[in-house]
Amino acid sequence: MTDPRLPSDPRTLIEPRTLKGFRDHLPPQALAREGILDIARRVYRSYGFVPIDTPALEYLEILTGKGSDETDKQLYRFTHGGREVGMRFDLTVPLARFAAQHIGTLGIPFKRYHMATVWRGENTQRGRYREFMQCDFDTIGTTSPLADLETVLVVHDLLSAIGLESFTIRINDRRVLSGILERLGLADRSTVVLRALDKLGKVSPEGVAAELAGHGIDAAASADLLKLALLSGSPDSVLDALEPLAGGTAPGRAGIDSLRALLDGAGQADVPAGRIVVDPSIARGLDYYTGLVLESFLDELPALGSICSGGRYDNLAGLYTKQHLPGIGASLGIDRLLAGLEELGRLETRETAADVFLVYFDEAHRGNYLRIAAALRRAGMAVEMAAEPKRVGQQLKVASKKGFPLALDIGRDEFAAGTAQCKRMKSQHSTVIDWHGDVPVLVKAVAAELAAVRLGG
RNA sequence: GUGGCUAUAGCUCAGUUGGUUAGAGCACUAGAUUGUGAUUCUAGGGGUCGCGGGUUCGAGUCCCGUUAGCCACCCCA
Numbered sequence: 001m002t003d004p005r006l007p008s009d010p011r012t013l014i015e016p017r018t019l020k021g022f023r024d025h026l027p028p029q030a031l032a033r034e035g036i037l038d039i040a041r042r043v044y045r046s047y048g049f050v051p052i053d054t055p056a057l058e059y060l061e062i063l064t065g066k067g068s069d070e071t072d073k074q075l076y077r078f079t080h081g082g083r084e085v086g087m088r089f090d091l092t093v094p095l096a097r098f099a100a101q102h103i104g105t106l107g108i109p110f111k112r113y114h115m116a117t118v119w120r121g122e123n124t125q126r127g128r129y130r131e132f133m134q135c136d137f138d139t140i141g142t143t144s145p146l147a148d149l150e151t152v153l154v155v156h157d158l159l160s161a162i163g164l165e166s167f168t169i170r171i172n173d174r175r176v177l178s179g180i181l182e183r184l185g186l187a188d189r190s191t192v193v194l195r196a197l198d199k200l201g202k203v204s205p206e207g208v209a210a211e212l213a214g215h216g217i218d219a220a221a222s223a224d225l226l227k228l229a230l231l232s233g234s235p236d237s238v239l240d241a242l243e244p245l246a247g248g249t250a251p252g253r254a255g256i257d258s259l260r261a262l263l264d265g266a267g268q269a270d271v272p273a274g275r276i277v278v279d280p281s282i283a284r285g286l287d288y289y290t291g292l293v294l295e296s297f298l299d300e301l302p303a304l305g306s307i308c309s310g311g312r313y314d315n316l317a318g319l320y321t322k323q324h325l326p327g328i329g330a331s332l333g334i335d336r337l338l339a340g341l342e343e344l345g346r347l348e349t350r351e352t353a354a355d356v357f358l359v360y361f362d363e364a365h366r367g368n369y370l371r372i373a374a375a376l377r378r379a380g381m382a383v384e385m386a387a388e389p390k391r392v393g394q395q396l397k398v399a400s401k402k403g404f405p406l407a408l409d410i411g412r413d414e415f416a417a418g419t420a421q422c423k424r425m426k427s428q429h430s431t432v433i434d435w436h437g438d439v440p441v442l443v444k445a446v447a448a449e450l451a452a453v454r455l456g457g
Numbered sequence: 458g459u460g461g462c463u464a465u466a467g468c469u470c471a472g473u474u475g476g477u478u479a480g481a482g483c484a485c486u487a488g489a490u491u492g493u494g495a496u497u498c499u500a501g502g503g504g505u506c507g508c509g510g511g512u513u514c515g516a517g518u519c520c521c522g523u524u525a526g527c528c529a530c531c532c533c534a
Contacts, residue, residue, distance in 0.1 A: 015508085020525065070532060073458075090534090118534090123458070126527070127534080134534065195532095306534070333534025361492080396494040411492060421493080428494070 021130025028349040029338070033133075036162055036334055037115055040135045043158045044113040047150060049137050052112045054094040056119075060084035062097050065319040074120040087119045091136040091331065092316075099140055100320035108141030115334075127304055127339035138329025140316055145258060148292045148312060149265040151328050155296055155308050156271050158332060163346075166299035167307075170279040173259050174289050174311070177280070179252020180228055180245055184221040193217065194283035197229045205230060229281035235263050238278040258291065290314040294330060304340045308332045350403030353382060355450055357399035357425075360386035361411040368415065372408070375439045379447055400425045405453045408446060422449045 018024060025033060041051075060077055063086040076087040088094050091114045099110070115135040124130060137154060139147040152169060159167045177194060181187050196211045203211075205226050212222040228245050231238045239256055246252030259278060266276055282295050291312030298304060310330025317325050341347045358373050360366075373383045384404070386395050392409070399407045409421040418436035422445065423429070431449060435442035 017507095017525080074532085120533085122532070124526080125529090128532095129534095132534065309534070331534065336534050359493085391491095392493050393491080393495085398494090400494050407494085409493070413492075423493080425494080430493085 019130070021124040021128075023129065023131070027351050028347075031350055031353055032338060032341070032347050033334065036337065037135070039161045040115060040158060040332060040334075041113070043154060043161055044135075044137050046157070047111070047137075047154055049111045049113040049139075049154075052095075052098065052114055053116065054088075054091075054098055054114070056087055056117065057085050058088055058094060058097065060086040062086075062320075063088065063093055065093075071120075074122045076119050076121055089120045090118055091116060091134050092138075092329070095136070095138060095140075096317040096325075097320055099325055100317040100323070103141070103317075103321070103323060103325065109139055109144075109147070110141055111137070111139045113137040126343075127333075127336035129335055132333065132335040135332040135334055136329060137331075138327055140325050140327030140329075143326050145261055145265075147328050148258070149262055149269070151292070151310065151330055152262065152266060152276065152294060153269055153271065155294065155310075155330055156266075156275060159296060159308065162337070164298065167275075167296055168299055169276045169294055169296045170282050171259065171262070171276060171292060171294045172278065172280050172282040173255035173292055174283070175251035175255030175258070175291060176228075176242060176246045177255075177283060179247075179249035179255060180224065182249050182251065183246070184224060186217065186221060189215065189217070191287060193225065197225060197281050198283045200229050200281040231278075231280050235259075235276065235278045238280065239263075242280065255291075262292065288313045288315075292328065298340050298344070300344060301340050304336060304343075306333075307337045307340065352384065352402040352404055354384040355381045355405055356383045356446060357395075357402075357404040357407040358383055358385040359392060359395050359399075359407060359409045359411075360389045361392060361409065362415075363389045365410070365412070365415055368410075372410070372439060372442065375443050376408075376446060379443045381447065381450060396423070396425075406446065406450055420445075422446055424449065424453050426453070 061084070063075060064072055071089055075089055078085055095112070095114065099106070103110070113136060115133065117131060117133050119131050121130055122128075137151075139150065152171065155169055159169075177197075178187070178190065181190050181193060186193060192215045193212065196208050196215070199211075200208055208229075209222050209226060212225065213219070217225075224245065228242070231241050233241075239260055242252075242256055247256055263276065263278070267273070282293055289311040291314075293309075293311035295306035295309040297306060308330055310328070312326070312328040314326050315324060316327045317323070338347070356376055358369055358376075360369060369385055373385050376383045386398075392411075396407055396409075404425055407423040407425055409423060410419075414420055418434060420433040420435060420442060422431045422433055424431075431445075433442060433445040435445065
């Protein structure tokens with residue numbers, strides 16, 4: 001195996017395979033992925049978020065600093081050259097380090113997006129991998145309610161732009177939960193209580209009650225908590241019902257008011273009613289959330305879990321700097337989303353990113369094909385010319401299979417007559433273009449066909 | 458990390474109480490015909506039955522291990 005040009009001894013062949021939870025991305029999937037990344041980039045930028053990037057590897061102490069044993073267990077780590085190194089398991093911790101290190105030159109508020117791969121050595125499942133990508137956006141250095149609203153609007157715009165027909169953004173405010181916990185004298189038990197309540201989507205209320213009892217929560221308190229977590233209905237009705245449960249405490253009051261203001265703002269920003277739901281059971285296990293928390297689900301596939309979640313935190317970088325940096329952000333789980341779209345059959349599977357397939361009909365006209373392809377590309381179209389002048393039927397078949405919207409077909413007879421056949425592959429509809437050797441005329445006609453096809457021709 | 462289910466050709470799957478050279482459809486390749494995605498005809502390639510052990514005269518089939526996928530717990534995107 002030292003020289004790849006030599007045939008290998010079959011006995012020494014290494015089996016090509018990927019690690020558990022790690023995957024190759026073939027062109028159809030990779031194209032879909034890039035399409036969503038493009039949309040995310042566009043939406044984030046449309047709100048003024050700017051890109052950053054950070055290394056995949058960090059000093060281990062940076063990553064373990066937050067010290068939850070769960071993330072610790074999942075962390076990929078190794079020693080290299082005497083240094084303890086870890087692979088990032090999310091983009092928030094690197095952001096915290098980044099902010100602590102650079103906030104002086106960044107200015108506040110700082111709005112960044114970061115789309116990158118992260119690694120977690122946990123067990124795999126559908127839509128859950130050990131290597132996956134997150135598309136984060138965060139606003140740090142401000143506690144403005146406008147930043148909260150903007151976060152929800154970005155999530156809404158993003159999921160809409162991806163073309164999801166039905167999704168729900170479920171929001172809550174940690175302070176509502178803190179309020180009721182304070183009233184019940186359970187403030188110091190918040191983590192176990194929130195974890196238990198967070199399961200309500202999957203576990204029955206009785207099951208959750210049993211878990212709470214297991215943590216020594218008395219029945220009356222448990223009933224109150226469940227009543228709160230099970231509230232549903234229109235956002236207004238849920239908020240009204242929250243009043244007696246949590247409105248009497250200072251944090252509860254602040255949380256409810258903040259949610260009201262947020263829903264109000266979303267309405268003013270033209271978010272359709274029903275898209276945002278107040279769900280008091282949304283807690284998110286992460287301890288560092290202090291205000292708004294949000295999750296979003298595909299309505300047709302709720303079991304897939306949240307595809308975009310986030311929330312507000314008080315002190316992003318407290319481990320790395322004395323500077324107080326509050327912030328808010330959310331993260332799109334693109335791999336989970338893609339798994340969901342694929343399951344719903346909603347994933348467009350093309351094997352080409354090009355618009356026009358140029359049939360290589362007649363070898364004698366090679367120069368003309370090259371000239372035409374170049375002109376089409378200058379006009380902004382992506383063109384693939386067949387590599388060999390094989391049988392026309394064969395070429396068209398391949399073009400159709402690969403998902404080209406158009407095939408341009410010009411043979412000896414067409415060149416003589418000054419015409420071209422432009423085929424819409426999907427509808428098998430063919431248009432004859434009269435161009436009489438005038439390439440700009442041809443280009444314009446092909447562009448028109450492409451536009452028509454994109455409109456559903 | 459714990460438990461359950463699964464693994465046969467590129468894809469979808471057959472394969473009898475364990476019994477000859479492991480099959481089908483689709484896909485693929487080449488040829489014939491045709492200047493156009495189709496039809497038809499002919500020929501062909503492709504599987505160490507996930508991998509490694511064991512039981513047996515004999516294993517795709519039974520047992521153990523392992524790897525991967527799915528599901529539940531846990532956690533989360």
